[in-house]
Amino acid sequence: MFGHFHRRAKHAANRRLNTLHALADYVSRRRPVWMVSFAMDETNLSEGLRAACASTAMLLLGYLLHNPLFAWAAIGAFWTCLADAAGSNRMRFASMLSFALLSTLCGGITAFASGAGALAATVAILLFSTAGALARVWGAAASQVGILAATACVVMVDKPLHDAREALAFLAIYLFGCLFAVVLSLTVWRIHPFGPSRNALRAVYGRLADIALDSARLLRQETADFGHWARHAATYRGQARAALETARKALAKVPYARSGKRETYENLLLALADTERLFAYLIAVTDACERGHHTLHEPRRAARILSALAEVMLRIGRAVSEPNDKPVVDDPATTRAALQRRLQKLAGALETALGEPLALKLRATGALEFEPAPRREAVWWQAAADNLARAFMTLKANATLQSIGLRHAARVGVAVTAGFIIVRALHLPFGYWATMAILLILQPSIAATWPRSIERAAGSIAGGLLAAAIGFAIHSPIGISLIVFPLVCATMALRPVSYSLFVLFLTPTFVLVADFATPGASELIYALTRLGNNVLGCSIALLATFVLWPSREPIDFRTRLADAVAANLNYLVGALEHAGGEDIEVERLRRAAGLASNNAEEAFNRLRLERLESSLADRAAITALALLRRVAGTATRMRFATNQARADGALIDWIAAVNREIDAHLRGTTLDANYAAFARGHLSLAEADAVNQIAQLRRLLVEEPANLNDRRS
Structure with missing residues (x-):
C-alpha cells in the first residue's frame, strides 16, 4: 500500500516538474536579447545551500560576537565556494584551499600597500590583477582561482592596514571564513x-x-x-x-x-x-x-x-x-x-x-565504445610535481607577445589599474565595485566581453532595485543576516543558469553584507553606488577590449565552414554506405559532424558580435550552416529508416566529388572540377533530399563566391 501511494505521489511530482521544464523552455525562447543563456535545468540548489550556510553562519557569528569584521569572513566563505572546481575531492580541496591562502596572502599585501599610500596600492593592483588574469593559461580551474584571488585584492585595497596587530585580526577572520567553507564543502556537503x-x-x-x-x-x-x-x-x-x-x-x-x-x-x-x-x-x-x-x-x-x-x-x-x-x-x-x-x-x-x-x-x-580511457591517480606528491612541471612549461610557452593569454593578462592589468586610479582620483565610495566589474567582465576576445558587460549592467540595475527594496524593509543586523541566506542561495544556485541572474542576486548580497560591516548607512545609497560603479567598470572594460591589443576570432570563418562541410558530407556518405544499419564508425562521423557545425556556428556568432553589424555574407553563412544541419538530418533519417537500401556507388562518388570541390574553394586551393547535376530519377525520397541540399550548398558556396568574401577574421 505504501508503495502504491509513493508511486502516485512521485508521478504527480514528475508531472509538476515536466510542466516547470516546459515553462522554463518557454521563458528561454522569449528571454531578453541581452540574456545570453538561460538553462533552468542546470540550477544547482545544493551548491546554493552550501554557500548560503557558510556565509550566513559567519554573519550570525559576527552578530553574536558584536564584530562587524565577520562580514569579511562571510565574503571569504562565499568566494571560496565560487572557487570550488568540479572533479574529485582532491581537485576541489586543492582549488578551494589555494584560493583561501592566495587571497589571504595577496589581499593582505594589497591592504598593507593601500595603507602605505596610493602609489604602493596602484603597484599592488597592477601586479595581482595581471597575475590573476594570467592564470587563465593553466586552464579553467586555475583561471577561476586566479581571478577570484585578484578580486579579493581589489576589494581589500579599500581596507587599508597600518599595523601588524590590526592586520592579523582582520586576515585571521577572513581566512577563518574561507577555511570554514572548505571544511563545510568536504564534510557536510561532500559531492558524490x-x-x-x-x-x-x-x-x-x-x-x-x-x-x-x-x-x-x-x-x-x-x-x-x-x-x-x-x-x-x-x-x-x-x-x-x-x-x-x-x-x-x-x-x-x-x-x-x-x-x-x-x-x-x-x-x-x-x-x-x-x-x-x-x-x-x-x-x-x-x-x-x-x-x-x-x-x-x-x-x-x-x-x-x-x-x-x-x-x-x-x-x-x-x-x-x-x-x-x-x-x-x-x-x-x-x-x-x-x-x-x-x-x-x-x-x-x-x-x-x-x-x-x-x-x-x-x-x-558498441555502446561501451564511448568509455573514456581510465587513468590511475598518482600519489599526491608525484601529482604535485607533475603539475608544477606542466605549469612551468605552459608559462614558458606563453612568454611571447603572440600569446593570447599574455595579451589578455596585460589588458586586464592595465584596465583594472586605470579603473583604480579613476575611482581614487574621483574619491568614489566603494570604488572596488568598478575594478571588480572590470576583472569579471574582461575576456580574451571582443565577442566574449561585449555580451558579458551587457548582462552585468542589466543584472546590476535589477539587483540594485532589489537591494533598495530589501533595505527599506529590513534594518536590523539579525534581519540582514537571515535575508542574506536566500540571496546567496539564489546567487550560487542560478550561476550555471544565467550570468544575468547571477549578477542580479549578487548585487543585493554584497550591498547587504556591506551594510552589516558598516551599519547606519542607507541601503539605497549602497545600491545606487554599486550601480554607478558597475556601469563605470563595464565602460572601462569595453574600452579596454577594443583599444588594448584586441583579440579577435583567430581562425578564418571559411576554414571553420570548410571543416563543417567536410564533416557533414563525410557523415552523409557513411550513412549512405550503412543505410538502415548500425556502425560505430558512422556514429563517430555523426559526432564529428555535430561538433564541426557547432564550432562553425560559434565562430560565426563571435564574428557577428565583433562586427556589430549584419551583411550579405551573414545571410549566406546562416543559410549554409542551416543547410549543413539539414544534411545531417537527412543522413540520420537514412540510418534510422528500416526500408532504406544502400545507395549506389555513383551517388557516393558524386557527393565525394562535390565535397572536394567545395573544400578546395573555401580553403583557397586549386582543383579541376567538372560539375554535373546528379540524375534524381532512381533515388529514394531521402536521397533526393540529400542531392537537393548538396546542390544548394554548392551553388551558395562555389557559384556565388562573393557571398563569403568579407566573412574573414
Whole structure:
C-alpha cells in the first residue's frame, strides 16, 4: 500500500516538474536579447545551500560576537565556494584551499600597500590583477582561482592596514571564513564521485526533451517555415551536442578507483550511449517533421507523441541522476527500464503518425565504445610535481607577445589599474565595485566581453532595485543576516543558469553584507553606488577590449565552414554506405559532424558580435550552416529508416566529388572540377533530399563566391 501511494505521489511530482521544464523552455525562447543563456535545468540548489550556510553562519557569528569584521569572513566563505572546481575531492580541496591562502596572502599585501599610500596600492593592483588574469593559461580551474584571488585584492585595497596587530585580526577572520567553507564543502556537503556525471547526464536528457518539445511546437504552427526549423536545429541540436560533450568530460574525470570497481560507472556509460542514440533518433524525427510538415496526415498526433516523449526523457534524466541505493519501491534501475520500454512504444506510435519507418534502438552494439580511457591517480606528491612541471612549461610557452593569454593578462592589468586610479582620483565610495566589474567582465576576445558587460549592467540595475527594496524593509543586523541566506542561495544556485541572474542576486548580497560591516548607512545609497560603479567598470572594460591589443576570432570563418562541410558530407556518405544499419564508425562521423557545425556556428556568432553589424555574407553563412544541419538530418533519417537500401556507388562518388570541390574553394586551393547535376530519377525520397541540399550548398558556396568574401577574421 505504501508503495502504491509513493508511486502516485512521485508521478504527480514528475508531472509538476515536466510542466516547470516546459515553462522554463518557454521563458528561454522569449528571454531578453541581452540574456545570453538561460538553462533552468542546470540550477544547482545544493551548491546554493552550501554557500548560503557558510556565509550566513559567519554573519550570525559576527552578530553574536558584536564584530562587524565577520562580514569579511562571510565574503571569504562565499568566494571560496565560487572557487570550488568540479572533479574529485582532491581537485576541489586543492582549488578551494589555494584560493583561501592566495587571497589571504595577496589581499593582505594589497591592504598593507593601500595603507602605505596610493602609489604602493596602484603597484599592488597592477601586479595581482595581471597575475590573476594570467592564470587563465593553466586552464579553467586555475583561471577561476586566479581571478577570484585578484578580486579579493581589489576589494581589500579599500581596507587599508597600518599595523601588524590590526592586520592579523582582520586576515585571521577572513581566512577563518574561507577555511570554514572548505571544511563545510568536504564534510557536510561532500559531492558524490558520480554526482557531476549524473547531473551532466540529466542535463543531456533535458536538452533532448527540449528538441522534442520545440519540434512539437513547430508542428502545431501552420506558419513554421525553413527559417523556424533552421533556428530550431541550430539552437537545440547545438545545445544537446554541447551537453553530451560535457557529460563525456564529466565521466572522464571520475577517479580511476571508482571507474574500475563500480558497476555504476558502466551503467552511466550505457546511459551516455543511450543519449547518443536518442539524439540521433530525434534528429531523424525532426528532419522528417520538417520535410512533411505540410503533408503529414496526423501532425497533431505527432506533436502530442513528441510532447509525451519529452516527458519520458525528463523522467529518465531524473532517474539517472538518482543513486542506485534506493528502496526497492523506488529503484532507479527498474524505473529506467520501464521508462525505456515506454519510449519504445511512443517511438512506434510516432513512426505511424509520421508515416516514416524510423525505428528507435537503445543499448546498441558498441555502446561501451564511448568509455573514456581510465587513468590511475598518482600519489599526491608525484601529482604535485607533475603539475608544477606542466605549469612551468605552459608559462614558458606563453612568454611571447603572440600569446593570447599574455595579451589578455596585460589588458586586464592595465584596465583594472586605470579603473583604480579613476575611482581614487574621483574619491568614489566603494570604488572596488568598478575594478571588480572590470576583472569579471574582461575576456580574451571582443565577442566574449561585449555580451558579458551587457548582462552585468542589466543584472546590476535589477539587483540594485532589489537591494533598495530589501533595505527599506529590513534594518536590523539579525534581519540582514537571515535575508542574506536566500540571496546567496539564489546567487550560487542560478550561476550555471544565467550570468544575468547571477549578477542580479549578487548585487543585493554584497550591498547587504556591506551594510552589516558598516551599519547606519542607507541601503539605497549602497545600491545606487554599486550601480554607478558597475556601469563605470563595464565602460572601462569595453574600452579596454577594443583599444588594448584586441583579440579577435583567430581562425578564418571559411576554414571553420570548410571543416563543417567536410564533416557533414563525410557523415552523409557513411550513412549512405550503412543505410538502415548500425556502425560505430558512422556514429563517430555523426559526432564529428555535430561538433564541426557547432564550432562553425560559434565562430560565426563571435564574428557577428565583433562586427556589430549584419551583411550579405551573414545571410549566406546562416543559410549554409542551416543547410549543413539539414544534411545531417537527412543522413540520420537514412540510418534510422528500416526500408532504406544502400545507395549506389555513383551517388557516393558524386557527393565525394562535390565535397572536394567545395573544400578546395573555401580553403583557397586549386582543383579541376567538372560539375554535373546528379540524375534524381532512381533515388529514394531521402536521397533526393540529400542531392537537393548538396546542390544548394554548392551553388551558395562555389557559384556565388562573393557571398563569403568579407566573412574573414
